[in-house]
Amino acid sequence: MTLTLSNETATRSTAKSGDGRTWSADRIVVHALLIFFVLLAIGPILIVVLNSFKLTPAIFGGPFDLPTTKSFSVEGYLRVFTRGNFLLNYQNSLIVTVVTIVLTIVTATLAAYGLVEYKLSIAPVLGGFFIVGIMLPIRLGTVPILQIMIAWNLVDTLSALILVYTAMSIPIAVTLMVAYFRTVPTELKEAARIDGAGEFRTFLIALPVVKPGLAAVATLTMLPVWNDLWFPLVLAPSKSNQTVTLGVQQFVGQFLNDYPALLAALTLGVVPLVVLYIIFSRQFIKGLSQGVGK
Numbered sequence: 567m568t569l570t571l572s573n574e575t576a577t578r579s580t581a582k583s584g585d586g587r588t589w590s591a592d593r594i595v596v597h598a599l600l601i602f603f604v605l606l607a608i609g610p611i612l613i614v615v616l617n618s619f620k621l622t623p624a625i626f627g628g629p630f631d632l633p634t635t636k637s638f639s640v641e642g643y644l645r646v647f648t649r650g651n652f653l654l655n656y657q658n659s660l661i662v663t664v665v666t667i668v669l670t671i672v673t674a675t676l677a678a679y680g681l682v683e684y685k686l687s688i689a690p691v692l693g694g695f696f697i698v699g700i701m702l703p704i705r706l707g708t709v710p711i712l713q714i715m716i717a718w719n720l721v722d723t724l725s726a727l728i729l730v731y732t733a734m735s736i737p738i739a740v741t742l743m744v745a746y747f748r749t750v751p752t753e754l755k756e757a758a759r760i761d762g763a764g765e766f767r768t769f770l771i772a773l774p775v776v777k778p779g780l781a782a783v784a785t786l787t788m789l790p791v792w793n794d795l796w797f798p799l800v801l802a803p804s805k806s807n808q809t810v811t812l813g814v815q816q817f818v819g820q821f822l823n824d825y826p827a828l829l830a831a832l833t834l835g836v837v838p839l840v841v842l843y844i845i846f847s848r849q850f851i852k853g854l855s856q857g858v859g860k
Contacts, residue, residue, distance in 0.1 A: 611836065618642055618829035625825055642826025643834075646817075651805055652831060655813030658802075660838075662724055662809060663791045666731040670787045671780060673732070674739035679769050681740070682747040683755075693744065699737030704730070705796055715801060726801040727809075731794070735787045742786075746779035747772065788842060792835075810835045 616632060617625045624637030631637075646652045681689050704711075711730060712721070720726040750772045758768045773780075798812040814835065817828040 614829050615833050618826060618833045620826065622825050625829075639826065642824070642828075642830035645824065645827040646830045646834065649827070650813060650816050650831075651808065652810075652813060652834070654806070655808050655810045656834075658724060658807060659792060659809040659811075662727045662731065663788055663838075665728050666735065666791050667784050667787045669728070669732045670735040670739050671783055674736055674743050674783060675773065675776075675780070676769070677736070677740045678743035678747050679772070681744055693741075696737040696740045700741065704734045708796075708800060712800060722802050722804050722807055724802060724807055727797055730797055730801065731787075731791045735791070738786060739783045742783060743776065743779050746776035750775045785842065789839065792839060
């Protein structure tokens with residue numbers, strides 16, 4: 567009798583999921599917490615998107631309400647493209663971000679390969695410098711950076727942003743790629759060298775093995791570059807060189823704020839990040855988790 571009651575209790579307290587795994591109480595709590603944090607993360611984004619399709623009175627009257635026939639409006643999006651230089655801002659952000667990603671991947675992979683392959687006594691010291699570069703915020707050096715750009719005649723150019731962002735991204739990129747190059751089989755590189763491949767050719771042969779790391783580096787580089795406001799404001803403030811983040815500020819004035827246009831610009835600005843994550847989410851998660859675990 568006791569055994570029967572125990573079986574019935576176990577049957578009631580657990581259930582089978584679609585993949586055949588048992589839904590225990592602990593698993594249900596974990597999934598509930600994960601769902602809560604997902605909603606907490608995407609909630610503000612959904613509110614911004616929904617309110618970008620409303621008139622200003624509806625935004626303040628019911629910020630959490632869905633757009634209705636009376637409150638729905640796309641005037642904010644129309645003003646973004648007609649009143650401001652949003653397309654130019656978008657182009658500037660794409661140029662800066664794409665070039666920064668390419669330069670970061672090229673320099674970081676070459677540096678990481680060299681640190682792993684060449685057993686020099688100074689290699690640990692160089693690796694330590696990259697670790698320090700991760701810990702020190704680059705914004706502390708804004709004044710010296712500005713002085714350097716003035717001396718190089720690069721102030722108010724996209725080149726200044728590209729150089730600063732590349733320097734900012736290299737430390738974490740090198741640290742992550744070092745972990746990946748250490749997992750490349752030694753036999754693969756030795757076989758390439760025996761077949762007569764030079765060092766650069768050997769590097770290219772090893773590169774496909776570290777593909778997840780490249781995806782992680784590209785994503786980690788894009789996010790802070792695309793969203794940054796500080797360096798575009800300091801190094802490239804003119805209208806011809808404004809990025810999306812800086813261009814959004816034109817809809818915020820001292821006496822009048824165009825909230826529908828502001829929210830529309832923010833919504834359009836986040837589109838590339840969402841597209842990137844949708845395309846490379848699996849590679850990014852795999853690359854970042856493997857890189858941390860190595």
